[in-house]
Amino acid sequence: MPELPEVECYRTLAEARALGRPIESVHAPDGWYLKRGTDARRLEAALVGQEFLAGRRRGKLLMLDVGAAPGEPDLVLGLRFGMTGRLVVDGSAGVDRLLYSTSSEDVRYDRFGVQFGDGGTLVVRDPRRLGGVELDPDLDRLGPDALSVTLAELRHALADRVAVKARLMDQSRLAGVGNLIADEILWRAGVAPERLAADLPAASVRRLHQHLVSGLADLIERGGSHTGDLQPHRRAGGRCPRDGAGLAHATVGGRSTWWCPKHQR
Ligand SMILES: [Zn+2]
Incomplete structure (x- = not known):
């Protein structure tokens, strides 16, 4: 999509x-x-x-x-x-x-x-x-664009005790992130989707910011949101392409969510 x-x-x-x-x-x-x-x-x-x-x-x-x-x-x-x-x-x-x-x-x-x-x-x-x-x-009604968002803007967008994935997808807080990209960016940044946004340590928010901007640029270059590294593994029995752990699956922020319980914290 x-x-x-x-x-x-x-x-x-x-x-x-x-x-x-x-x-x-x-x-x-x-x-x-x-x-x-x-x-x-x-x-x-x-x-x-x-x-x-x-x-x-x-x-x-x-x-x-x-x-x-x-x-x-x-x-x-x-x-x-x-x-x-x-x-x-x-x-x-x-x-x-x-x-x-x-x-x-x-x-x-x-x-x-x-x-x-x-x-x-x-x-x-x-x-x-x-x-x-x-x-x-x-x-x-639209937050800052996710490709050019600053660290300060992202920190502001995440200042709530709501699952970080839900906040990333809230277009009024941050514009442009949908379900596939949220999973990909959280996976790249090593952040668990259910973590409360406001509780993320500063270092995690920095990492999330880095991977958001570089990950989006990467997906644009590859030609679409479905070209992420996690994408082919988002299925029952799927394993983390980084460390081989079995992927976890749940509904987060109302959307089907896959993540690695080993390296996403
Ligand atoms: Zn992993």
């Missing part, structure tokens, strides 16, 4: 292929997919005749600056990808294969798109329809 690394790939795709192309028309056939008061008419009024000026990202939210002149965006188009959404520009996707997603190229799943004056398109294709599109997305 699209987590931070996938959305970063979509951002790269949008930056490389979608900027500076005048928008000729808007395709928004699914009213349910338009969020927070955004509707097809508003989208058309906001986008037609304009260009995408830049692609930015906060967590799993992709933001395309929209305007007529570089450096002066008039508004921001926010795209969320839910469980199965992909960004497709001129027919090619930013990520070839998504875990849990159908590989379908069926245009029935096109929830939103624009056509450029040159005939090309930018489309959000989302079989399960859990993503969404909105104008000027509200960033107040």
Whole structure:
């Protein structure tokens, strides 16, 4: 599913292929997919005749600056990808294969798109329809981006007596970490997912911060959130690829969680 690394790939795709192309028309056939008061008419009024000026990202939210002149965006188009959404520009996707997603190229799943004056398109294709599109997305509800979070910001995000994994996945505290990435980062950092966040020693928070930033960069480089070292072992009978201990499994923060009871403390 699209987590931070996938959305970063979509951002790269949008930056490389979608900027500076005048928008000729808007395709928004699914009213349910338009969020927070955004509707097809508003989208058309906001986008037609304009260009995408830049692609930015906060967590799993992709933001395309929209305007007529570089450096002066008039508004921001926010795209969320839910469980199965992909960004497709001129027919090619930013990520070839998504875990849990159908590989379908069926245009029935096109929830939103624009056509450029040159005939090309930018489309959000989302079989399960859990993503969404909105104008000027509200960033107040999103914590700092997990790829660029500072140690102080992470410390602040973890200042509660709640399972550390639950806090890492709370998008209002830290934006971009989903279930697979949380397990991978905690495994890399040697921190048990059920540890209370506020009780973590300073050294563990530092280690978590280091592995969060480097681990995310690693997963972006490898091409997605499902490419982690722990990922193939997250199953019954799975063993820790670092020390061979049998992995533990429980529901933490409402999500299926795998960890190594030997080196994660
Ligand atoms: Zn281990």
